[in-house]
Structures are given as structure tokens and as C-alpha cells.
Amino acid sequence: xxxxxxxxxxxxKKSFTQRKFxxxxxxxxxxxxxxxxxALLSLYYDINLKMNRELRSYGANIVISPRDTGxxxxxxxxxxxxxxxxxxxxxxxxxxxYLYTISEINAQRxxxxxxxxxxxxxxxxxxxINGAWIGERGDKNGILVGYEVAxxxxxxxxxxxxxxxxxxxxxxxxxxxxxxxxxxxxxxQVFCNLSSAQELSGRNDEINIVYLSMMGSSDQLQELGKRxxxxxxxxxxxxxxxxxxxxxxxxxxxxLLLLLVTIIVLFSTFLCVGATMTAxxxxxxxEIGLRKTLGARNRDILIEFLAETTFLGVNAxxxxxxxxxxxxxxIGKSVFGSAISFxxxxxxxxxxxxxxxxxxxxxxxIRMALKIEPATVLRGE
Numbered sequence: 001x002x003x004x005x006x007x008x009x010x011x012x013k014k015s016f017t018q019r020k021f022x023x024x025x026x027x028x029x030x031x032x033x034x035x036x037x038x039a040l041l042s043l044y045y046d047i048n049l050k051m052n053r054e055l056r057s058y059g060a061n062i063v064i065s066p067r068d069t070g071x072x073x074x075x076x077x078x079x080x081x082x083x084x085x086x087x088x089x090x091x092x093x094x095x096x097x098y099l100y101t102i103s104e105i106n107a108q109r110x111x112x113x114x115x116x117x118x119x120x121x122x123x124x125x126x127x128x129i130n131g132a133w134i135g136e137r138g139d140k141n142g143i144l145v146g147y148e149v150a151x152x153x154x155x156x157x158x159x160x161x162x163x164x165x166x167x168x169x170x171x172x173x174x175x176x177x178x179x180x181x182x183x184x185x186x187x188x189q190v191f192c193n194l195s196s197a198q199e200l201s202g203r204n205d206e207i208n209i210v211y212l213s214m215m216g217s218s219d220q221l222q223e224l225g226k227r228x229x230x231x232x233x234x235x236x237x238x239x240x241x242x243x244x245x246x247x248x249x250x251x252x253x254x255x256l257l258l259l260l261v262t263i264i265v266l267f268s269t270f271l272c273v274g275a276t277m278t279a280x281x282x283x284x285x286x287e288i289g290l291r292k293t294l295g296a297r298n299r300d301i302l303i304e305f306l307a308e309t310t311f312l313g314v315n316a317x318x319x320x321x322x323x324x325x326x327x328x329x330x331i332g333k334s335v336f337g338s339a340i341s342f343x344x345x346x347x348x349x350x351x352x353x354x355x356x357x358x359x360x361x362x363x364x365x366i367r368m369a370l371k372i373e374p375a376t377v378l379r380g381e
Contacts, residue, residue, distance in 0.1 A: 026276040026358075027316050033269035034320020034354040039328040040258045041346045046332075047254060060096065060123050060211035060240065062221060067229075067236040074099075074206040075234045077194070083228060083235070093213035094122030099194060100208050101201040103163045110149055111189045112163060114197020117144070123213045124182070131157040131178025134193060141196065142177035146187035150179045163190070165200040172200055266357055273361035277309065281365035305362055313358030317351030324350065 064083075066075045077097065084095055099114040117134040120127065134142040143163075145155050155161065157176055164171040174192060181187060198204050214221065218239065225237035325342070332340040 022276050022280050023312070026273050026312055027319075029269050029272040029276070030313055030316030030354050030358055031320040031323065033265050033357060034317045034350050035323040035327060036265045036320075037262060037353050038321040038324025038346055038350045039331065040262050040324075041349060042325065042328045042340050042343060043331065044255060044258055045343050045346070046340050047251060047258070060213045062212035062214060062225075062237060062239055064210040064212055064228075064235055064237050066208075067234055074203070074208055075232075077198075077205045077207050079232055079235060080207055080210055083232060086228075086231070087214070087224075091215040093215065094119040095213075096120055096123050096211045097194060097207045098209050098211075099197045099201070099203060099206060101197055101203075102166045103190070103200065104166060105153060105155075105161055105163060105190070108153055109166065110153075112165075112197055112200070113189050113191050114194040114201075115191055116194055117191065120191075123211065127186075128181040129178045130181075131176075134177050134191070137177060140193070141172070141174045142192075143174040144178050144180050144191040145176055146189050146191075147179055147181045148187040149190060150176075155179075163192075163200065165202075168200065168202045170200050170202070172196065266353070270357055270361050273358060274364060277362045277365040305365065306359060309358045309362035310355050313355030314351055316358070317354030320354060321347055321350045 064080070066073055080095070080097055084092070096115055096119045101112050101114070102109055103112040104110070121133060129144070132142075134144055136142075143161075149155065155176055157178060159176050160173055161176065162171050162173050174196075180191075194207075198206060214224070216224070221239055225239070228235060228237050325346075328340045332338055
């Protein structure tokens with residue numbers, strides 16, 4: 001029995017050492033396939049998180065407003081802060097509350113929006129600003145003026161102006177920190193700290209609406225909405241469906257693309273390895289015929305070929321995984337600006353896929369080897 005095992009390994013070793021070039025071609029092709037599988041699998045597992053974070057830079061996807069009970073058009077800022085503390089910090093990009101009021105600048109009426117300026121930068125990083133954000137220069141009474149308002153009223157950065165609330169008649173002096181361009185209705189508004197708007201309007205602790213940016217699928221966000229509405233009787237949460245559904249479609253299309261690329265690469269590798277293994281089998285016809293003459297059974301030939309292809313696939317799987325992990329980190333850094341997470345499950349999947357492709361590609365050569373007639377081959381026919 002031991003002699004058979006020793007002979008078995010000698011035969012496999014000889015098969016590899018005498019056909020180094022063809023072996024290298026098969027190993028190289030399988031390693032490339034394993035590299036692609038490893039990279040795309042790692043990317044596949046991280047694509048939801050990465051793409052959600054990338055797409056969140058295009059604005060809010062959730063609107064929080066007072067529940068339509070006919071009682072009030074606002075809810076408490078304290079409720080908002082409590083709700084934010086209950087959210088997953090890893091998924092929350094930013095929350096922008098707004099308190100709207102009508103104010104006057106030089107006897108001209110404008111919409112004043114009290115908000116949290118720091119959160120705007122998180123949710124709407126594409127807003128263009130000429131000057132600085134509120135508070136960046138150390139002035140607590142700074143404001144941002146929309147481009148259209150500044151053009152209409154002739155306002156300039158650094159200018160001191162007085163805002164007067166039309167309902168309470170309260171007046172407060174502000175400094176124009178910056179002028180914003182958004183391409184939207186914000187260019188017709190003036191922005192200040194939420195506390196300043198509450199002070200002017202006499203509406204302490206009040207908010208009209210909140211725009212929230214959170215990562216997650218539509219189903220996850222809808223479930224979040226149900227939980228929030230159950231916990232806060234005065235709050236209603238709704239998704240900006242156009243954005244949420246588009247994100248889901250984009251991610252699904254990218255996943256489908258990754259799958260198609262993987263299938264094409266695996267099929268190409270299958271053809272390449274199959275051709276190489278077939279050529280190796282043709283070169284070994286006399287050797288196989290001689291072994292059969294000396295008593296080797298078809299089962300012995302089958303086990304030998306399967307061992308060769310599996311050994312080849314497993315080694316290529318490990319090499320390919322390492323190359324794929326390096327490749328996907330380069331992709332992550334260049335495309336998403338962050339590394340792709342290490343996932344242990346990718347290693348066995350890559351190795352198993354590589355071994356499976358190698359074994360499947362060896363089926364035709366194995367059939368050829370099993371059909372070899374010793375007398376015919378040894379006569380040179």
C-alpha cells in the first residue's frame with residue numbers, strides 16, 4: 001500500500017516537472033481567474049456600504065416633518081436630538097433641521113432658514129460657497145446668503161446687516177459670512193444658526209422640518225421610519241423615493257456587472273485550462289498506455305488526473321486570492337478613497353472556485369485518458 005502511495009506521488013511529480021511550461025500556463029490562467037474572483041467577491045461584499053456612502057454625498061434621502069394632526073406645523077428640537085441619539089452612528093451621514101420664518105433686510109422680505117450649518121456640509125458637500133461657512137471665522141452671528149438674494153439686494157461678504165422678524169418685530173445684527181450657489185431654491189433664502197432663528201421668531205425649541213441622510217436600503221429605511229413614528233407621536237418620516245429607489249437600482253446594476261465579469265473570466269479560464277490539459281494528455285498517451293499495460297486501472301488514472309487538477313486549482317486559488325486582495329485595495333483607494341474590508345469567507349470561496357474550474361476543465365482530458373487502448377498507443381497508431 002505504501003509503495004502504491006509513493007508511486008502515486010512520483011507519477012504526479014513527474015507529470016509536473018516534465019511539463020513545466022504547460023503547467024505554468026494553466027497555473028497562470030487559474031491564478032488570474034482566482035485573482036478576479038477574489039477581488040470582485042471582496043468588492044461585492046463591500047459595495048452596498050461603499051456605494052451608499054458615495055451616493056449620500058448627493059443629498060438627503062429622508063424627510064422628517066410634523067405629523068399631520070392639524071395641531072401644529074412644527075415639532076420639538078429636543079425630540080430631534082433624542083431621535084438622532086437612537087440612530088446608528090455608522091449609518092448616519094447628517095441631519096439638517098430647518099426653522100423657517102419671514103424676515104426683512106432693508107425693508108425687503110426674505111425667507112430666513114435657521115439650521116445647523118455644520119450638518120449642511122455633511123449632507124450637501126456639493127454646495128458652492130463664496131466666503132466661509134457660518135462660524136468658521138469665529139462669529140456666532142454669521143449668516144449665509146443665497147446668490148439670488150445677494151444679487152437682488154446688493155449684499156456682499158463681510159457686510160453687517162440687520163434682520164427683523166415680520167411677526168415678532170425682533171431685530172438682530174448679523175455678518176454675511178458667505179454667499180451660496182446650489183442651483184435650487186436655497187439661492188432665494190438666508191441661512192443662520194437655528195438658535196438665532198428661534199430667538200428672532202420667538203419659537204424656542206421648534207423645528208419645521210428635518211432632512212436626514214442615512215445609509216441603507218429602502219426596506220431598511222422604511223423599517224426605521226416605522227420605529228421612529230412609533231416612538232415619537234408628533235413626528236412623521238418619509239423617504240425621498242426618487243433618490244432611495246435610484247440608489248437601489250444603481251447598486252443592483254453594479255452587482256450584476258460584477259457577476260457577469262466574473263462569469264466571463266471563469267469561462268475564459270475554463271477554455272484555456274481545458275486546452276492546456278488536453279495537450280498535456282496527448283503528450284502522455286504512451287505513458288498512460290504503458291501504465292495500463294503494467295496493471296494500472298482506470299480508477300487509478302482517474303484519481304491521478306483529479307489529484308493533478310485539484311492540486312493545480314488549490315495552489316492557483318491561494319496565489320490568486322493574495323493578488324486579488326492587493327488589487328481590490330488599489331480599487332478601493334482609487335475609487336472610494338478607503339480600503340476594502342478583509343473578509344475571511346472570500347479565501348475558501350476563491351480556492352474552491354479555482355479548484356472546481358480546474359477539475360471541470362480536466363474532465364475532457366480525463367475521458368481521453370480513460371479511453372486510451374494500450375496496444376494501439378504502444379504500436380504508435
